Amino acid sequence: xxxxxxxxxxxxxxxxRINPExxxxxxxxxxxxxxxxxxxxxxxxxxxxxxxxGKVTVITMGPPQAEDALREAVSMGADDVRLISDRAFAGAxxxxxxxxxxxxxxxxxxxxxxxxxxxxxxxxxxxxxxxxEFLDIPHIAYVRKxxxxxxxxxxxxxxxxxxxxxxxxxxxxxxxxxxxxxxxxLPSLKGKMAAKKAVITKMDINAIDAEEENxxxxxxxxxxxxxxxxxxxxxxxxxxxxxxxxxxxxxxxLRRLKCVSL
Amino acid sequence: MRIxxxxxxCVGCGQCIDSCxxxxxxxxxxxxVINDYCQFCRTCLGACPEGAISEIAEEGDSKKAxxxxxxGVWVFAEQRHGEIASVVYELLGAGRRLADELGTxxxxxxxxxxxxxxxxxxxxxxxxxxxxSDPILQDFNDEPYSQLMTKLIQTHKPExxxxxxxxxxxxxxxxxxxxxxxGLTADCTALEIDKETGSLLQVRPxxxxxxxxxxxxPNNRPQIATVRPRVMKKLAVDHGRKGEIIPVAGINLTxxxxxxxxxxxxxxCMINLQEAEFIVSGGRGIGGANGFSMLEELALxxxxxxxxxxxxxxxxxxPYRQQVGQxxxxxxxxxxxxxxxxxxxxxxxxxxxxDTIIAIxxxxxxxxxxxxxxxxxxxxREVIPLLIKKIKEGKS
Numbered sequence: 001x002x003x004x005x006x007x008x009x010x011x012x013x014x015x016x017r018i019n020p021e022x023x024x025x026x027x028x029x030x031x032x033x034x035x036x037x038x039x040x041x042x043x044x045x046x047x048x049x050x051x052x053x054g055k056v057t058v059i060t061m062g063p064p065q066a067e068d069a070l071r072e073a074v075s076m077g078a079d080d081v082r083l084i085s086d087r088a089f090a091g092a093x094x095x096x097x098x099x100x101x102x103x104x105x106x107x108x109x110x111x112x113x114x115x116x117x118x119x120x121x122x123x124x125x126x127x128x129x130x131x132x133e134f135l136d137i138p139h140i141a142y143v144r145k146x147x148x149x150x151x152x153x154x155x156x157x158x159x160x161x162x163x164x165x166x167x168x169x170x171x172x173x174x175x176x177x178x179x180x181x182x183x184x185x186l187p188s189l190k191g192k193m194a195a196k197k198a199v200i201t202k203m204d205i206n207a208i209d210a211e212e213e214n215x216x217x218x219x220x221x222x223x224x225x226x227x228x229x230x231x232x233x234x235x236x237x238x239x240x241x242x243x244x245x246x247x248x249x250x251x252x253x254l255r256r257l258k259c260v261s262l
Numbered sequence: 263m264r265i266x267x268x269x270x271x272c273v274g275c276g277q278c279i280d281s282c283x284x285x286x287x288x289x290x291x292x293x294x295v296i297n298d299y300c301q302f303c304r305t306c307l308g309a310c311p312e313g314a315i316s317e318i319a320e321e322g323d324s325k326k327a328x329x330x331x332x333x334g335v336w337v338f339a340e341q342r343h344g345e346i347a348s349v350v351y352e353l354l355g356a357g358r359r360l361a362d363e364l365g366t367x368x369x370x371x372x373x374x375x376x377x378x379x380x381x382x383x384x385x386x387x388x389x390x391x392x393x394x395s396d397p398i399l400q401d402f403n404d405e406p407y408s409q410l411m412t413k414l415i416q417t418h419k420p421e422x423x424x425x426x427x428x429x430x431x432x433x434x435x436x437x438x439x440x441x442x443x444x445g446l447t448a449d450c451t452a453l454e455i456d457k458e459t460g461s462l463l464q465v466r467p468x469x470x471x472x473x474x475x476x477x478x479x480p481n482n483r484p485q486i487a488t489v490r491p492r493v494m495k496k497l498a499v500d501h502g503r504k505g506e507i508i509p510v511a512g513i514n515l516t517x518x519x520x521x522x523x524x525x526x527x528x529x530x531c532m533i534n535l536q537e538a539e540f541i542v543s544g545g546r547g548i549g550g551a552n553g554f555s556m557l558e559e560l561a562l563x564x565x566x567x568x569x570x571x572x573x574x575x576x577x578x579x580x581p582y583r584q585q586v587g588q589x590x591x592x593x594x595x596x597x598x599x600x601x602x603x604x605x606x607x608x609x610x611x612x613x614x615x616x617d618t619i620i621a622i623x624x625x626x627x628x629x630x631x632x633x634x635x636x637x638x639x640x641x642x643r644e645v646i647p648l649l650i651k652k653i654k655e656g657k658s
Contacts, residue, residue, distance in 0.1 A: 011285070011469075036589055063298035091302045098440060120588055121469055124448035129404065129436035138405055138518040141433040144582075155522065159583065160429055161534040162342070163527035165401075169519040179589050180582040217263060217302055221445035221482040224303040227283060227475045230467065230615070238637040243645060246638045250620065251652045253636060254564075257597065257618060 001054030001149070003045045004110045006101055006131070007038035009062050009069040010121040034069045037116025039184035040177050044146055045114050046077045047182065051148050055079045057108055061089060061100055067200050075187035075195035082108065086204040091217030098130035100215050103208040105135065112149070113174040117142060125176070132174040139174040140167050144181050263302055264318050267294045271314035281309035283473060331419055332483040335361040338411070338425035339372040339383055342402065346379065348537055349426035349491040354387035356453055356494035357424055363455045371414060373407060374399030377507055384505030387497045394510040398517055401524070402430050406515035408437035413513050415442060420484050422462055427488035439486055445479030446486045451493050462487070471592065471611040491536045492594055533567045535584065540566025541595045543586060546573040547602020547623060547642055554580055556646050557601060563653050569593065571603045587612035602642040605630025
């Protein structure tokens with residue numbers, strides 16, 4: 001079983017803020033980490049490998065610094081990692097990112113591809129399904145439970161707003177996972193040693209056979225025109241007095257907001 | 263396009279470094295340098311007091327598709343178990359406004375439902391409704407949905423396609439965008455037409471809502487966007503509106519995935535969070551699963567739904583589906599009541615755009631009070647029952 005996990009190195013978004021007065025970014029060190037959903041994808045891959053045997057390859061597209069995220073994946077137990085990196089990939093939107101990942105995945109070979117539901121910096125949830133379309137394989141999004149694959153088929157639960165669907169698919173398939181799926185393991189000591197020694201294989205535009213017009217900014221249909229700070233509400237009011245009095249005041253405010261019918 | 267720093271103008275003050283959301287500017291030999299992290303967001307262009315940062319065009323920048331051949335605004339009319347999602351009516355409201363501004367028509371695309379469901383879409387603003395009642399579309403599978411949508415777009419060439427930012431829309435539209443090589447903007451909260459170019463300006467939150475970005479799709483069509491539920495306004499229903507219902511048939515659809523079973527897990531007070539007007543949300547301060555029955559009672563009184571912070575979900579007090587925040591859902595109800603939630607940033611990014619926020623927490627220093635419209639300092643186990651009692655008294 002060849003399992004590929006696509007991960008992304010993201011800034012810890014809790015730390016990113018725009019100063020509304022100067023419209024500049026407030027960053028306090030801005031640490032980077034593996035996108036939290038992707039940790040669940042790695043864990044799922046390792047669990048499938050433990051049952052069926054095979055190989056887990058973790059890949060990421062990003063600048064050279066993204067190597068850190070791949071070493072972390074090795075420390076969790078990934079067999080192999082690839083860094084898809086080239087100056088030509090810079091400025092890629094989801095289309096151009098998916099295209100580059102597809103080209104790389106096609107070179108590596110796969111039975112199951114796992115991605116996090118979305119990355120917490122962009123929040124688009126688009127790259128997984130787009131990669132599946134490029135590869136012309138089915139995908140299932142929001143997977144919260146995976147049964148052991150058997151006979152070339154896999155059965156999963158797909159989380160929906162009003163419950164869940166049990167969905168079956170032939171392999172190869174791409175799954176995007178939610179955090180309800182599992183609890184990601186912590187790196188073992190052995191894993192940490194392996195991570196230190198791991199050789200990070202880099203794939204550039206030639207290695208993945210990508211066409212220049214389809215990658216990076218040139219291959220991106222969307223453009224960021226500008227960014228700005230969200231408007232924050234500042235009509236803050238702490239209610240005063242005894243709890244009973246505060247609650248009474250709140251109820252009358254709720255009435256004013258036409259929330260509680262009289 | 264490329265962002266460059268003119269070395270002779272750069273004085274090495276470093277002000278541009280803080281302006282970059284992507285850590286893409288660094289100092290080398292006391293000069294600012296743009297590194298591989300650059301996403302071409304242009305934020306740094308105004309940050310340099312010396313005017314040393316500028317953008318330059320590069321070969322291959324503007325390969326325009328034939329944009330003139332694309333007309334009309336489309337709304338994907340999502341249905342699940344035969345019921346049209348309420349976000350569809352909001353999209354028809356937004357779509358109508360955009361279509362009128364562009365002087366074009368508004369169409370809805372309804373998949374896997376009978377033609378009889380189409381009339382309601384016309385009453386709510388649509389000029390045309392494309393309907394396919396192919397049984398393969400009845401349950402949602404990504405492949406036939408994306409195949410049919412792709413085919414319809416290729417045939418009729420709309421300039422704008424809108425869909426709800428729901429699990430369904432966010433799952434299959436990326437396939438359509440990939441196939442058509444066009445832009446898809448997720449989770450939009452505002453849509454405007456650029457007066458100069460006629461392009462769609464798509465505003466969306468990024469970095470967990472800490473930053474807003476305006477996205478353009480200048481050279482490809484259609485411009486596809488998913489839109490958050492509850493941000494666009496529905497039109498008043500007009501049963502006198504006339505429109506055309508166009509059956510779609512004869513398109514061969516295939517599907518490799520198979521829905522074995524559909525399980526509904528909702529209760530009365532756990533309706534779809536993203537469509538809820540009132541949300542009563544509980545955190546660690548609720549103290550246990552029992553505490554949530556109190557919140558459910560309050561939610562039912564207000565006609566709302568129950569949600570939770572990550573802490574309460576991790577404790578197993580309430581299902582993950584109800585989690586609000588960075589690794590859960592983003593909500594913007596009319597009223598959000600945060601009970602016993604301290605307000606970690608990861609939670610705030612999921613609810614801070616709610617119209618009115620009411621925070622109840624026993625710690626007066628809790629960060630949740632920084633975003634609250636009304637704050638009550640007190641024990642939720644005392645405040646909530648009292649609140650329920652007062653509301654009931656008012657009602658009787």
